[in-house]
Amino acid sequence: MFTLRDVTFGYIEARPVLKDISLHVEEGQFILLQGPSGSGKSTLLHLLNGLAVPQRGEVLFKDRPLASYDATWLRRRVVYLQQTPVMLDASVRENLLLPFRFRSARGERLPTEDLLQDYLHTFLLGEISLEANARELSVGQKQRLALIRALLLAPEALLLDEPTASLDRESREIVEARAEALNAEQGVTVIMISHTDYVPRLVKPRVLVLEHGTLREVAA
Numbered sequence: 001m002f003t004l005r006d007v008t009f010g011y012i013e014a015r016p017v018l019k020d021i022s023l024h025v026e027e028g029q030f031i032l033l034q035g036p037s038g039s040g041k042s043t044l045l046h047l048l049n050g051l052a053v054p055q056r057g058e059v060l061f062k063d064r065p066l067a068s069y070d071a072t073w074l075r076r077r078v079v080y081l082q083q084t085p086v087m088l089d090a091s092v093r094e095n096l097l098l099p100f101r102f103r104s105a106r107g108e109r110l111p112t113e114d115l116l117q118d119y120l121h122t123f124l125l126g127e128i129s130l131e132a133n134a135r136e137l138s139v140g141q142k143q144r145l146a147l148i149r150a151l152l153l154a155p156e157a158l159l160l161d162e163p164t165a166s167l168d169r170e171s172r173e174i175v176e177a178r179a180e181a182l183n184a185e186q187g188v189t190v191i192m193i194s195h196t197d198y199v200p201r202l203v204k205p206r207v208l209v210l211e212h213g214t215l216r217e218v219a220a
């Protein structure tokens with residue numbers, strides 16, 4: 001699904017965060033990405049959906065260079081869930097349906113109210129009205145809403161940035177369990193930045209550690 005070939009990237013070119021990284025991710029794999037703070041884990045996820053472009057080397061999605069895909073299309077297929085979810089100053093419903101408002105989604109069927117309610121219940125957000133302002137929710141609730149928004153797009157790959165330290169344990173566990181189920185039941189490729197103490201229950205992950213700009217695989 002993804003191939004990185006000798007990828008080097010730095011926000012300042014003279015100081016690369018990632019150095020000559022090569023990686024092959026098969027469709028349906030569940031990958032945990034670990035490493036110290038600032039080692040470049042988020043940056044690596046950004047490279048996989050085109051939010052960052054390598055200075056050297058190349059990134060392929062399904063054997064084609066990332067740049068050959070339409071960026072909006074790609075980000076619906078390869079969904080990146082960032083650490084700090086961003087919500088519009090609008091209702092929960094509007095925030096969930098946001099990706100369907102873009103021109104690229106014309107012709108796609110809008111998710112029904114029932115489906116939205118089902119998702120809210122699944123993620124223990126059943127108490128929250130679709131009319132509520134999404135900006136007024138807690139970080140943990142926003143994180144779950146962002147995941148629902150991502151899942152409504154039925155992505156092929158899910159890139160999950162580590163939930164923030166401020167995220168409550170319950171929210172984190174729900175997000176993790178759902179990511180595992182999506183992988184186990186629907187074959188969605190998952191790459192998740194995680195702490196070493198997270199051990200998936202439903203899936204056997206590949207564990208990659210990023211340190212000093214290089215990537216190594218360790219036993220799960």
Ligand SMILES: Nc1ncnc2c1ncn2[C@@H]1O[C@H](COP(=O)(O)OP(=O)(O)OP(=O)(O)O)[C@@H](O)[C@H]1O
Nearest residue numbers: 011012017035036037038039040041042043044083
């Ligand atoms: N937009 C940016 N501009 C300049 N430097 C950046 C930018 N984003 C990240 N960096 C730097 O790149 C390096 C890698 O950052 P990155 O966020 O990828 O690390 P990380 O492993 O995800 O960290 P954390 O675990 O703390 O989230 C860090 O030194 C960071 O300061």
